[in-house]
Amino acid sequence: MTVPADPAPALAVEVARVRYQADDGDFAVLDAVTDDGEAVVVCGPLAHIHAGDAMEVRGTWREHPRHGRQFHVSAVRVAEPSTDAALLAVLAAVKHVGPAGAAYLLDRHGASVLDVVDADPHARLREVPGIGPIRIAPAVESWREARSLRAVRLFLDAHGVPAAAASRVLRALGADAVDVLTVDPYRLCELDGVGFATADALALALGVGPDDPRRLAAGVAHALREAESDGHCHLPAAELRARARRLLDADPAGAIEQLAAAGAVVVEGDRVADARLHRIEQRLAQRVRALLDADPAHDGPAPERPGGGAFVPTDAQWAAIQRALAGRLSILTGGPGVGKTATLRALVDVVHARRLSARLCAPTGKAARRMAEATGAEASTIHRLLGWQPGAGFVHGPEDPIPGADVLIVDEASMLDVRLAGALFGAVGDATHVVLVGDPDQLAPVGPGRVLDDLIASEEVPLTRLTEVFRQAARSLIVRAAHAINEGRPPPREIPGDVDRDFYFVARDRADEIFAEVVSLAADRLPGHLGLDPRADVQVLAPMHRGPVGIEALNDALRARLNPDGEPIPGTGLRVGDRVVQTRNDHERQLMNGEIGVIAAHDRDAAETLLATDDGRMIALPAGALETLRPAHAMSVHKAQGSSAPAVVVPIFSGHHVMLTRNLVYTALTRAERMAVFVGERRALELALRRVDARRRHTRLAELVREG
Numbered sequence: 001m002t003v004p005a006d007p008a009p010a011l012a013v014e015v016a017r018v019r020y021q022a023d024d025g026d027f028a029v030l031d032a033v034t035d036d037g038e039a040v041v042v043c044g045p046l047a048h049i050h051a052g053d054a055m056e057v058r059g060t061w062r063e064h065p066r067h068g069r070q071f072h073v074s075a076v077r078v079a080e081p082s083t084d085a086a087l088l089a090v091l092a093a094v095k096h097v098g099p100a101g102a103a104y105l106l107d108r109h110g111a112s113v114l115d116v117v118d119a120d121p122h123a124r125l126r127e128v129p130g131i132g133p134i135r136i137a138p139a140v141e142s143w144r145e146a147r148s149l150r151a152v153r154l155f156l157d158a159h160g161v162p163a164a165a166a167s168r169v170l171r172a173l174g175a176d177a178v179d180v181l182t183v184d185p186y187r188l189c190e191l192d193g194v195g196f197a198t199a200d201a202l203a204l205a206l207g208v209g210p211d212d213p214r215r216l217a218a219g220v221a222h223a224l225r226e227a228e229s230d231g232h233c234h235l236p237a238a239e240l241r242a243r244a245r246r247l248l249d250a251d252p253a254g255a256i257e258q259l260a261a262a263g264a265v266v267v268e269g270d271r272v273a274d275a276r277l278h279r280i281e282q283r284l285a286q287r288v289r290a291l292l293d294a295d296p297a298h299d300g301p302a303p304e305r306p307g308g309g310a311f312v313p314t315d316a317q318w319a320a321i322q323r324a325l326a327g328r329l330s331i332l333t334g335g336p337g338v339g340k341t342a343t344l345r346a347l348v349d350v351v352h353a354r355r356l357s358a359r360l361c362a363p364t365g366k367a368a369r370r371m372a373e374a375t376g377a378e379a380s381t382i383h384r385l386l387g388w389q390p391g392a393g394f395v396h397g398p399e400d401p402i403p404g405a406d407v408l409i410v411d412e413a414s415m416l417d418v419r420l421a422g423a424l425f426g427a428v429g430d431a432t433h434v435v436l437v438g439d440p441d442q443l444a445p446v447g448p449g450r451v452l453d454d455l456i457a458s459e460e461v462p463l464t465r466l467t468e469v470f471r472q473a474a475r476s477l478i479v480r481a482a483h484a485i486n487e488g489r490p491p492p493r494e495i496p497g498d499v500d501r502d503f504y505f506v507a508r509d510r511a512d513e514i515f516a517e518v519v520s521l522a523a524d525r526l527p528g529h530l531g532l533d534p535r536a537d538v539q540v541l542a543p544m545h546r547g548p549v550g551i552e553a554l555n556d557a558l559r560a561r562l563n564p565d566g567e568p569i570p571g572t573g574l575r576v577g578d579r580v581v582q583t584r585n586d587h588e589r590q591l592m593n594g595e596i597g598v599i600a601a602h603d604r605d606a607a608e609t610l611l612a613t614d615d616g617r618m619i620a621l622p623a624g625a626l627e628t629l630r631p632a633h634a635m636s637v638h639k640a641q642g643s644s645a646p647a648v649v650v651p652i653f654s655g656h657h658v659m660l661t662r663n664l665v666y667t668a669l670t671r672a673e674r675m676a677v678f679v680g681e682r683r684a685l686e687l688a689l690r691r692v693d694a695r696r697r698h699t700r701l702a703e704l705v706r707e708g
């Protein structure tokens, strides 16, 4: 227990040492020295503070039973470094300068060393012993970065905005970040993880009034961005106004017209869309329409239907193969075990037998790998197929379509959002047939739109829906339970003798019981029982991040069991040995949203971390690239789309009721390859079964394709 003691409103200190940094990358405990030379311990949201920084903090003194007297910080303002220790710390952090170079520079230039080096970094750093013609360029670059970072931090601090975002601001807005933000403080809320409220606080501090047209426009634009992250391609005007009003506490009506006049949004009847997203959706529809209206490119003699051998297609499966050859665009759908993959393999064989070329792709690396294993043909991610080049975008597009693809087969098509689908369809050449394969009952994609669903709903695209579950697959209780769930029925409790028991429902009622059971199953019992590696082969999937059975708490507990002694990676909350998931597309390193790996090593001197990805690659990540990694012993069902694991454990908890839908439970279950265990309340599962993906997405694709 902590006991409040004498309050002290403000304290000027210099940081001697970072004593502890919490896993959340926010909280830190620092050893510091006051202006009077008293040693103090300061704690609070200070993860962005370094040894050597001078700062003014506000907060209260508290007595901690074990750690003694501590200053709990509520607000912090970092000063330009002025003491020798602070200056040395700043200098030593510059690449190739180090402690010896720092001492040299301080000795030579004294208290004004920062200004002196700033005046001509190249000349001053070149004088440092050990910095020769090769090291000088990275040293100067590192100096400039550190200097810009200090400037951004001071700027944010001075305007009462938490400076923790400084490095992100710098990366997103570049060296002129302070100038950019002074002109348009709302650029701040374009950054991931920075809300409108933070940008608004900066704007108000810079003198922007509550009814300022810039503020209203920024509120509307932000509301549209948020809608996009909810999956919408547009919003009804009334809903947009309501969302913007919640952010602004002011009426944004005029701002929508203003944005429309400036070409930033498109208003069509009652709908308002971001102009760029609007164009992407429209172009996608045009490309789809063009494929539907075009003649087939490969309508040679009818292929011979296999009548014997390893695979004899059913009528529906054969129809799918014929449709793939008869038209430029077709869709193959169905749930687990209905033979989508078998059909796809047969299609590839038919294509090859005709001496045509097939190219296979999927939205995620893992799905592409599964596709390659199942068909024996090469398969790649869509990004790789389109030749993504960092900084330059996709190589293939309308001018330079995907080569060597008489037939292009796209698996896991339920994951296609309008952006990726737009890029893909934009790169389909004149002689290419496209086949989309997927299960529309899976969760909608993370990005905006719901392409597969919309194309099916348009009723314009030739479609084969496979429904017959094959005997082989029907032996799996996972497959049986998945079909039951998809039809809104609970998983079967009576298990026929010839069925493999690869799915269990462990009934538990209380949050703490569910939690303990999930952790014990994932960390000990399933790996022991099935001979699996608990760090790599068992995936806990949960609907929500917070709360007693949330992803965060589960990750903490699982990591404490599975990776208790991993070396911490400073400033990240991660440890060597952690299982992690990438939360954004990092095209430069081909590390895509949803990809999973284990942190294999960390080199402190080079500030470089090695990630061993699930698909067998070893990727070197600089410090800045770690921000988008999150612990992944447990992760969200949404993140797990398009991937799978030998064993999957899913808490089913009524506290997650806002997220519980049939599609979510179905998607979680179908991620399991060998074993799935649901742990929790039957009534929570029943609740989920009654709810078909509750949130409708505002999209126009079906309508646009229909209208032509």
Ligand SMILES: Nc1ncnc2c1ncn2[C@@H]1O[C@H](COP(=O)(O)OP(=O)(O)OP(=O)(O)O)[C@@H](O)[C@H]1O
Pocket: 311, 312, 313, 314, 317, 334, 335, 336, 337, 338, 339, 340, 341, 342, 343, 470, 471, 472, 473
């Ligand atoms: N025409 C067929 N005749 C006999 N067995 C078949 C036929 N088609 C598929 N199967 C068998 O049914 C099982 C499921 O097929 P497949 O793996 O292709 O389904 P899927 O729809 O891709 O399922 P999932 O989405 O779970 O991967 C396999 O064992 C496959 O060999």
